[in-house]
Amino acid sequence: MSSNPNQAPAPDNFHSYVMGETHLDGDRLTLQYKVFLPSFQEIMERILGTEYGLANRIEQGLKTRKGLPIRILDAGCGEGLFLYYLAGLLEQRGLFSPATVQLIGIDSNISAIATAIDFVRTAQPTRPYLEFICHDLTKPFELNPELRPMLPPPTTLSEVASEGGQEEGGGFDFIYAHMVAEHIPNASQHIKYWYSLLKPGGIIFLRDAVCDEGSNGWKAPHLALAPYLSRVFQYIKQINGFNVSEISKNWLEELGAEQVQALPLVIPSGGNSQTGLMMLRNLVMMVRNSLPQLIARNITTAEEGQALLDILFREISPECVGYGTCIDTLARKPLA
Numbered sequence: 001m002s003s004n005p006n007q008a009p010a011p012d013n014f015h016s017y018v019m020g021e022t023h024l025d026g027d028r029l030t031l032q033y034k035v036f037l038p039s040f041q042e043i044m045e046r047i048l049g050t051e052y053g054l055a056n057r058i059e060q061g062l063k064t065r066k067g068l069p070i071r072i073l074d075a076g077c078g079e080g081l082f083l084y085y086l087a088g089l090l091e092q093r094g095l096f097s098p099a100t101v102q103l104i105g106i107d108s109n110i111s112a113i114a115t116a117i118d119f120v121r122t123a124q125p126t127r128p129y130l131e132f133i134c135h136d137l138t139k140p141f142e143l144n145p146e147l148r149p150m151l152p153p154p155t156t157l158s159e160v161a162s163e164g165g166q167e168e169g170g171g172f173d174f175i176y177a178h179m180v181a182e183h184i185p186n187a188s189q190h191i192k193y194w195y196s197l198l199k200p201g202g203i204i205f206l207r208d209a210v211c212d213e214g215s216n217g218w219k220a221p222h223l224a225l226a227p228y229l230s231r232v233f234q235y236i237k238q239i240n241g242f243n244v245s246e247i248s249k250n251w252l253e254e255l256g257a258e259q260v261q262a263l264p265l266v267i268p269s270g271g272n273s274q275t276g277l278m279m280l281r282n283l284v285m286m287v288r289n290s291l292p293q294l295i296a297r298n299i300t301t302a303e304e305g306q307a308l309l310d311i312l313f314r315e316i317s318p319e320c321v322g323y324g325t326c327i328d329t330l331a332r333k334p335l336a
């Protein structure tokens with residue numbers, strides 16, 4: 001484990017999402033969604049169940065049908081697949097009513113948001129109530145007229161002094177960011193900001209990768225992949241200067257959060273399992289999708305990237321075996 005929270009933050013013009021310049025990342029995220037869905041389902045059981053009590057909060061909201069809506073926020077939702085899944089889960093369990101429960105996805109990538117909207121309004125119009133908003137998470141939510149009405153009452157003097165119809169808002173009951181915080185410069189500030197947007201008793205869930213090679217981090221499933229993965233992960237780690245996944249727990253504890261847990265999650269890449277095979281394909285797509293950014297930054301060349309892809313297309317097979325590690329951080333804001 002390594003950390004250097006004192007490292008200078010990335011400059012403002014740093015385009016931090018390493019796969020963000022390519023529209024092809026939507027395909028990769030669909031595959032990544034399939035890889036991570038079972039573990040997301042497990043986390044949702046903990047969050048909905050007695051441990052974090054979200055189902056109970058929603059039931060109370062549905063019963064009383066007055067007061068603030070129950071709000072769930074997917075921060076950095078990409079094309080919205082996890083939010084779509086979550087909506088289905090709530091529906092199945094009788095925990096959804098469009099009048100009481102609001103499900104909101106935010107992403108700065110306009111084409112991801114357009115795809116998410118197109119999906120729920122056209123391709124699968126069964127959940128048209130899902131709200132997808134294009135917003136840069138590094139900017140205050142107050143600046144976005146669609147988000148402003150959802151915010152809790154102002155708490156700091158400068159917020160009190162500023163204009164803005166926040167009084168009708170009330171904040172969020174559950175905020176999650178799935179593989180997002182690590183891509184955002186100054187992640188600690190933003191996680192603290194998201195925490196401040198929770199209602200009392202609200203829950204936060206963050207999942208981020210461990211960027212270091214080794215038994216607590218990742219092992220490349222093919223030798224040729226190791227140097228490239230090392231560059232991609234170092235690029236991600238450099239955004240904040242340390243593994244966000246390893247430190248989020250401390251930030252939430254400092255804020256006085258309750259029930260703070262950091263749970264490691266190891267995902268196979270390669271081997272014979274379906275998850276491992278999907279992860280292998282995901283890694284190849286990661287190489288392809290991150291190439292433009294790494295070339296632009298002189299971290300690799302187009303020739304090197306193409307040579308690696310050629311090797312991978314030729315040699316990748318279930319005999320290649322590696323793994324990756326994420327940390328799931330869960331916490332709840334105290335009620336009082």
Ligand SMILES: C[S@@+](CC[C@H](N)C(=O)[O-])C[C@H]1O[C@@H](n2cnc3c(N)ncnc32)[C@H](O)[C@@H]1O
Pocket residue numbers: 016017020029032033075076077078079082106107108109112135136137138177178179180183184
């Ligand atoms: C690895 S993807 C994860 C997407 C989705 N949460 C998932 O797990 O499928 C990271 C997402 O964060 C988004 N993102 C990166 N920086 C962002 C920012 N500053 N504001 C909003 N979204 C951002 C990217 O556009 C991308 O969709």
